[in-house]
Amino acid sequence: MRLPTWLAQHLAALRALLVFTVLLGIAYPLLMVAVGRLPGLDNRTGGSLVTVADTTVGSRLIGQAFTDADGNPVPRYFQSRPSAAGDGYDPTSTSASNLGPESVVDTLSDDPEAASASLLTEVCARSLAVGELEGVDGSRPYCTADGVGAVLAVFHRDGFTGPVTRVVSVNQTGTPFVATYEGVAVESARNGEDYRAMGGVITAIRGDAPAHPVVPADAVTASASGLDPHISPAYAELQVARIARERGLSRAEVESLVEEHTDGRALGFLGEPGVNVLELNLALDGK
Template identity: 80%
Template sequence: MRLPSWLAQHLAALRALLVLTVLTGLLYPLLLVAAGRLPGLSDKSDGSLLSVGGRTVGSSLIGQSFADADGNADPRYFQSRPSAAGDGYDPTATSASNLGPESVVDTLSEDPDDAAPSLLTQVCARSVAVGKLEGVDGSRPYCTTDGVGAVLAVFHRDGFTGPITRVVSVNQTGTPFVATYEGVTVEPATIGEDYQALGGVITPIRGSVTRSVVPADAVTASASGLDPHISPAYAQLQVPRIARERGLTQDAVRTMVRKHTDGRALGFLGEPAVNVLELNLALDEGR
């Protein structure tokens, strides 16, 4: 007896569903689990977790902060790069700040919850903080000495041309970082004013600094906010502090940095990088 076509089609669909369920819902996951148990892969499949004395202290794949009880950078440890993921290195809120190179004007407010520093000011403030921690000059181009974006709103008589009639330091409500600009007195900003909408030409000021000793990865967050690595240059900047705080020679600390520096993938992709958690654990273990 021949089945009706509609019933035959439904039975064929049911058989396909059962076969694909077994293949993709059972056999394939079991195959991947088995592969993850192979020697050399088991640690990675479990999240590359690192333990000390039987206690899990983190993952070699996810960055974390190394701060003291007051939330300040712990001088005994190498510091990670900044993170914009949640409150910092939060795997449930992995993200970047989404601020780009044109983010140079701060949102000023008397209420800290409403104020929003631009990417430039964030970079400037971080550079000053790193400079203080490491005992170096944290100055960098387009930044004021106190860690704010050095940006002016320049007003011309004829819009974008003609004599300058007014200049405002848009990121400072106090004393401007320069007294005059092309002969015109620089004013402090007024909270709530949009100087670009008023016709001001936003003009970052480079200043006398041409290059900062603080590397870029020390002042910028990664796209994921979870990067566990820093550049060898940032690690080398921290070597004198680590050696001083731990009573080690700088050569000994540099040797540890080299041991925990990953090379380029396949020998040519990317840049060398230092895994901060692994390096700090090695410091604690004295190896």
């Protein structure tokens, strides 16, 4: 007996559903699990975990902070790059800050929950902190000496043109980083004021910082994932003197360890070399 067309179509769809469920929902996942158990791949599929004396201390693929209980860098260890993933290197909250190059004005408020720093101020503050830790010049262009974005709101008589009538240092409620701008005294900012909406032209001031800062870019910016386990060779080199001093090693010994734990470009030409911070710090502990 010939089945009705609508019933035949439904039965064909059901058969296709069952076949693809078996193939893609059962067989394919089991095949991938089996491939992941092959010698040479089993460690990677398990998260590339690093174990010391039967204790898992981290992963080669996920960065981590080397700080004390108060969040301060532990001087004996190489420091990782900043992370915007959760409270830092949280694999369940991988993310970037989503702040771009136009983020130069802080949100100032008496309420800590409402206040927020711009990307520029975050970079300035991090650079200053790294400079203090490593004993080098942490200054950067468009940053003030106290580590915030050097940004003014400039008010003109005719909107965007004409003589300057008022100037506000938008990221500072204290003493402005410059006293005058084009002959006009610079005011300190007040909490809750939106000087851009009031007609101020946002103007970043470069200052006299070197064009090529001593503190590398990856020391002051988070990666897109927030989980990058590597730092640049330049950032590692910046930390060598501190590590050698804290551990009583020669500079040559520490530099040799850095070189041993520097990964080259993928396939010889993709990306940039990177230093795996966890593996390097474990090698230091082994010394």
